[in-house]
Amino acid sequence: xxxxxxxxxxxxxxxxxxxxxxxxxxxxxxxxxxxxxxxxxxxxxxxxxxxxxxxxxxxxxxxxxxxxxxxxxxxxxxxxxxxxxxxxxxxxxxxxxxxxxxxxxxxxxxxxxxxxxxxxxxxxxxxxxxxxxxxxxxxxxxxxxxxxxxxxxxxxxxxxxxxxxxxxxxxxxxxxxxxxxxxxxxxxxxxxxxxxxxxxxxxxxxxxxxxxxxxxxxxxxxxxxxxxxxxxxxxxxxxxxxxxxxxxxxxxxxxxxxxxxxxxxxxxxxxxxxxxxxxxxxxxxxxxxxxxxxxxxxxxxxxxxxxxxxxxxxxxxxxxxxxxxxxxxxxxxxxxxxxxxxxxxxxxxxxxxxxxxxxxxxxxxxxxxxxxxxxxxxxxxxxxxxxxxxxxxxxxxxxxxxxxxxxxxxxxxxxxx
Amino acid sequence: xxxxxxxxxxxxxxxxxxxxxxxxxxxxxxxxxxxxxxxxxxxxxxxxxxxxxxxxxxxxxxxxxxxxxxxxxxxxxxxxxxxxxxxxxxxxxxxxxxxxxxxxxxxxxxxxxxxxxxxxxxxxxxxxxxxxxxxxxxxxxxxxxxxxxxxxxxxxxxxxxxxxxxxxxxxxxxxxxxxxxxxxxxxxxxxxxxxxxxxxxxxxxxxxxxxxxxxxxxxxxxxxxxxxxxxxxxxxxxxxxxxxxxxxxxxxxxxxxxxxxxxxxxxxxxxxxxxxxxxxxxxxxxxxxxxxxxxxxxxxxxxxxxxxxxxxxxxxxxxxxxxxxxxxxxxxxxxxxxxxxxxxxxxxxxxxxxxxxxxxxxxxxxxxxxxxxxxxxxxxxxxxxxxxxxxxxxxxxxxxxxxxxxxxxxxxxxxxxxxxxxxxxxxxxxxxxxxxxxxxxxxxxxxxxxxxxxxxxxxxxxxxxxxxxxxxxxxxxxxxxxxxxxxxxx
Ligand SMILES: Cc1cc2nc3c(=O)[nH]c(=O)nc-3n(C[C@H](O)[C@H](O)[C@H](O)COP(=O)(O)OP(=O)(O)OC[C@H]3O[C@@H](n4cnc5c(N)ncnc54)[C@H](O)[C@@H]3O)c2cc1C
Ligand SMILES: Cc1cc2nc3c(=O)[nH]c(=O)nc-3n(C[C@H](O)[C@H](O)[C@H](O)COP(=O)(O)OP(=O)(O)OC[C@H]3O[C@@H](n4cnc5c(N)ncnc54)[C@H](O)[C@@H]3O)c2cc1C
Numbered sequence: 001x002x003x004x005x006x007x008x009x010x011x012x013x014x015x016x017x018x019x020x021x022x023x024x025x026x027x028x029x030x031x032x033x034x035x036x037x038x039x040x041x042x043x044x045x046x047x048x049x050x051x052x053x054x055x056x057x058x059x060x061x062x063x064x065x066x067x068x069x070x071x072x073x074x075x076x077x078x079x080x081x082x083x084x085x086x087x088x089x090x091x092x093x094x095x096x097x098x099x100x101x102x103x104x105x106x107x108x109x110x111x112x113x114x115x116x117x118x119x120x121x122x123x124x125x126x127x128x129x130x131x132x133x134x135x136x137x138x139x140x141x142x143x144x145x146x147x148x149x150x151x152x153x154x155x156x157x158x159x160x161x162x163x164x165x166x167x168x169x170x171x172x173x174x175x176x177x178x179x180x181x182x183x184x185x186x187x188x189x190x191x192x193x194x195x196x197x198x199x200x201x202x203x204x205x206x207x208x209x210x211x212x213x214x215x216x217x218x219x220x221x222x223x224x225x226x227x228x229x230x231x232x233x234x235x236x237x238x239x240x241x242x243x244x245x246x247x248x249x250x251x252x253x254x255x256x257x258x259x260x261x262x263x264x265x266x267x268x269x270x271x272x273x274x275x276x277x278x279x280x281x282x283x284x285x286x287x288x289x290x291x292x293x294x295x296x297x298x299x300x301x302x303x304x305x306x307x308x309x310x311x312x313x314x315x316x317x318x319x320x321x322x323x324x325x326x327x328x329x330x331x332x333x334x335x336x337x338x339x340x341x342x343x344x345x346x347x348x349x350x351x352x353x354x355x356x357x358x359x360x361x362x363x364x365x366x367x368x369x370x371x372x373x374x375x376x377x378x379x380x381x382x383x384x385x386x387x388x389x390x391x392x393x394x395x396x397x398x399x400x401x402x403x404x405x406x407x408x409x410x411x412x413x414x415x416x417x
Numbered sequence: 418x419x420x421x422x423x424x425x426x427x428x429x430x431x432x433x434x435x436x437x438x439x440x441x442x443x444x445x446x447x448x449x450x451x452x453x454x455x456x457x458x459x460x461x462x463x464x465x466x467x468x469x470x471x472x473x474x475x476x477x478x479x480x481x482x483x484x485x486x487x488x489x490x491x492x493x494x495x496x497x498x499x500x501x502x503x504x505x506x507x508x509x510x511x512x513x514x515x516x517x518x519x520x521x522x523x524x525x526x527x528x529x530x531x532x533x534x535x536x537x538x539x540x541x542x543x544x545x546x547x548x549x550x551x552x553x554x555x556x557x558x559x560x561x562x563x564x565x566x567x568x569x570x571x572x573x574x575x576x577x578x579x580x581x582x583x584x585x586x587x588x589x590x591x592x593x594x595x596x597x598x599x600x601x602x603x604x605x606x607x608x609x610x611x612x613x614x615x616x617x618x619x620x621x622x623x624x625x626x627x628x629x630x631x632x633x634x635x636x637x638x639x640x641x642x643x644x645x646x647x648x649x650x651x652x653x654x655x656x657x658x659x660x661x662x663x664x665x666x667x668x669x670x671x672x673x674x675x676x677x678x679x680x681x682x683x684x685x686x687x688x689x690x691x692x693x694x695x696x697x698x699x700x701x702x703x704x705x706x707x708x709x710x711x712x713x714x715x716x717x718x719x720x721x722x723x724x725x726x727x728x729x730x731x732x733x734x735x736x737x738x739x740x741x742x743x744x745x746x747x748x749x750x751x752x753x754x755x756x757x758x759x760x761x762x763x764x765x766x767x768x769x770x771x772x773x774x775x776x777x778x779x780x781x782x783x784x785x786x787x788x789x790x791x792x793x794x795x796x797x798x799x800x801x802x803x804x805x806x807x808x809x810x811x812x813x814x815x816x817x818x819x820x821x822x823x824x825x826x827x828x829x830x831x832x833x834x835x836x837x838x839x840x841x842x843x844x845x846x847x848x849x850x851x852x853x854x855x856x857x858x859x860x861x862x863x864x865x866x867x868x869x870x871x872x873x874x875x876x877x878x879x880x881x882x883x884x885x886x887x888x889x890x891x892x893x894x895x896x897x898x899x900x901x902x903x904x905x906x907x
Binding site: 001020037087089098100101102103104105106108121122124125129130131132134135138139140142143146147148150151152153154155156178179180222223224250263266363374 | 567595651656699701702703704708727728729730731805807808810811814815818819820821822824826827829836841859860861862863866867870871881882885887888889890891893894895896897898899900901902
């Protein structure tokens with residue numbers, strides 16, 4: 001078995017892994033290695049051929065592959081090692097990585113620091129328990145996206161999309177552009193789950209109906225999907241009798257959420273937050289296992305890749321320092337807590353040595369509110385939406401003013417604030 | 418096609434149906450110098466009830482004394498370890514526990530204990546403390562249990578595929594995607610009509626599962642019928658695999674064994690099945706109501722089960738006979754026709770024992786049996802990358818690089834294993850999923866389906882648009898991108 005020693009090993013070569021590797025290298029880590037199972041770098045962005053990436057970072061509207069390529073080019077200009085078509089099978093708490101590829105066989109990689117950047121997977125039909133048969137023609141939206149954008153095949157010609165997540169909205173437009181008919185997008189919530197921009201550009205512009213507070217209650221067909229029955233739901237998401245309607249279609253796409261891929265992390269003993277389904281991290285993006293860091297969609301599901309890059313640079317920087325042994329000692333630990341109408345906050349814990357950026361999501365939509373950052377900062381917001389991640393920065397100086405060692409993040413109505 | 422236009426082929430013994438029963442019979446008959454043909458309607462064997470059940474190798478203490486179920490279940494159980502060893506099929510002998518929630522139920526458990534003892538089943542009685550020690554996640558209210566350590570779990574589809582592979586290796590012929598649409602007798606000969614051909618046989622084994630009464634009726638045998646009874650099952654993610662060690666049964670109700678919590682041979686935990694009489698033999702839908710009943714039942718055994726960990730669901734239909742027992746007998750009306758019908762639960766367990774009786778029954782009907790010297794009970798071993806040590810994996814990849822390419826990332830299944838499955842007979846995405854479990858994990862094929870579609874297309878040398886989930890009509894992707902814009906012009 002081939003044995004390799006590196007300073008920083010990055011698992012996953014998507015935007016998170018690329019940014020982390022670059023930052024670790026700039027920080028001075030000598031041997032940085034990216035391990036990626038696909039045939040090329042770029043992660044899921046390679047199949048996101050629509051535009052709308054990089055508005056924040058590059059002040060330009062790029063496609064997914066274009067955005068990825070900017071980082072891939074930067075990596076190429078360095079001496080960062082890249083192993084492609086290589087799958088990581090195991091990470092130990094001692095930071096030994098077992099990875100396999102057809103050229104080298106099994107590799108045992110010992111790393112001073114590890115960055116987890118494995119991304120996420122899509123929630124499946126089984127997780128939803130949609131009743132009915134199990135014919136061909138049911139795909140998660142990302143799988144369909146890959147079939148169309150990478151492989152060049154169109155799964156079917158009449159589609160219903162369950163879930164109004166961004167990937168589903170994007171695929172509604174893609175199917176239409178490919179010549180297929182999208183009969184409906186069906187969403188259980190009273191509002192669209194994806195970005196408003198995508199609702200407008202992908203549904204409204206193409207006259208695709210969006211049915212809110214509705215769901216698919218049955219899939220018809222034995223060999224191939226022949227149709228679905230949809231119905232309106234009550235406040236508890238139970239179908240309302242009498243509102244059922246059958247729609248004929250040969251394809252059902254599911255866009256019902258993403259789940260961070262943390263099987264490797266759990267194996268390594270990394271503690272997982274049951275709300276984000278990602279690791280619990282401090283503001284250096286270090287997990288509960290010393291020397292193992294996490295960033296990107298493996299940490300929590302992002303809707304903008306620009307945020308992924310930012311967060312991952314932080315992880316890479318600290319991983320680099322950890323490998324070099326130059327990590328600052330931590331004077332004080334502050335726990336971060338989700339308060340009123342906050343579903344989760346990342347990072348989960350902060351020290352007060354450097355400015356820190358918090359990413360969070362709300363539980364439900366609310367207008368005219370104030371985001372209260374542990375009493376240290378108060379930011380007025382016209383509206384907050386679960387689909388739109390909030391971010392806020394705190395400086396060490398501001399953190400000094402915190403009483404106690406818990407920082408509560410909360411949303412309060414403007415009139416109470 | 419018109420009957421008259423169809424060509425006629427002949428075979429000494431024709432087995433109709435490639436479920437666990439048909440494939441076990443095929444392998445059993447391949448021990449003899451015979452010309453055997455198996456006919457299966459689906460694209461691959463094992464796609465009937467055999468692929469959709471609980472996968473439990475029952476202990477043999479449940480069944481009423483004096484029934485064929487009792488006879489074949491216990492002897493089938495005893496044959497499993499050797500059979501699975503010969504065929505290199507997973508058999509987890511993890512035991513079966515029937516638990517009592519009240520002292521009153523414990524009385525019933527004692528009756529099953531007595532029944533098992535009398536039959537020769539290895540059974541033990543557990544106190545409340547012993548139950549809690551062995552299965553700490555069970556409801557603490559459980560007062561005691563019966564434990565049968567020789568019960569276990571298999572992957573039924575894997576077993577059926579392995580039986581078929583071994584039968585073929587020993588000379589059995591087969592036709593897949595071939596439905597028997599009519600059948601009749603002329604003198605000693607039996608005729609089976611398929612959409613393409615007519616097959617003339619000396620002996621016919623009816624192993625058509627849910628449709629065994631229909632096949633019997635084609636021959637004029639209408640003295641039994643099948644009453645389909647559906648069972649829904651729900652599968653959990655591997656992350657909760659260690660919740661229970663053995664299959665947990667409640668005290669059974671009148672017609673079914675109740676809702677169970679099952680550690681499957683694949684490692685996932687499963688709960689089910691329901692038992693509902695249905696009109697349609699092919700009613701494989703799952704339902705919210707079914708889920709509610711299963712979840713409620715399972716939580717009575719293991720209260721901490723979390724519905725959010727469910728990754729898949731399915732339903733299977735039991736082919737219960739109107740006799741309430743298995744039908745294993747020569748037709749009283751058609752000489753040389755053997756019915757293996759009404760093989761509902763515990764049919765999977767019973768299959769090897771039923772099959773072992775088939776040569777004798779056919780001999781009774783006049784078939785001459787001569788043992789085949791060249792019979793080989795073993796099939797070529799299967800590589801399971803996941804179960805090898807890191808060193809073994811390393812060595813394997815160096816020998817064959819395709820084992821270094823992981824295709825299914827949830828279950829770590831390699832391209833080598835998928836190609837091997839295709840060479841052993843897999844033709845479809847479901848066939849691969851059931852054989853090597855690629856796509857059976859938590860992402861349910863989201864990542865690997867497109868890759869497996871490509872591999873099937875390459876290995877079978879068919880267009881990507883001809884790759885199916887489960888046979889003709891279930892094409893995975895229907896069109897080449899932009900094809901819908903193409904228009905015929907003159
Ligand atoms: C189907 C889909 C479509 C999306 N569409 C959009 C969109 O249109 N717009 C948008 O802003 N965001 C979109 N997102 C979100 C987008 O994924 C993130 O913004 C960003 O790509 C996340 O980057 P990442 O590096 O964390 O994850 P990914 O891009 O998923 O990269 C993770 C990488 O890790 C690799 N990997 C995983 N496990 C292993 C292992 N064990 N060994 C080796 N390598 C491994 C994977 O192959 C992958 O390349 C989409 C996400 C998905 C899943
Ligand atoms: C929910 C459920 C749970 C169960 N759990 C267990 C368990 O834990 N343990 C256990 O021992 N048993 C269990 N069983 C029972 C077990 O699954 C069955 O007894 C067994 O699979 C029956 O196998 P078979 O070969 O008779 O039928 P099948 O597997 O249905 O095979 C019959 C085959 O015949 C083919 N066929 C039918 N008609 C024709 C035709 N005209 N021409 C050509 N081919 C035809 C079909 O396509 C099919 O492949 C369970 C059953 C169910 C439904």
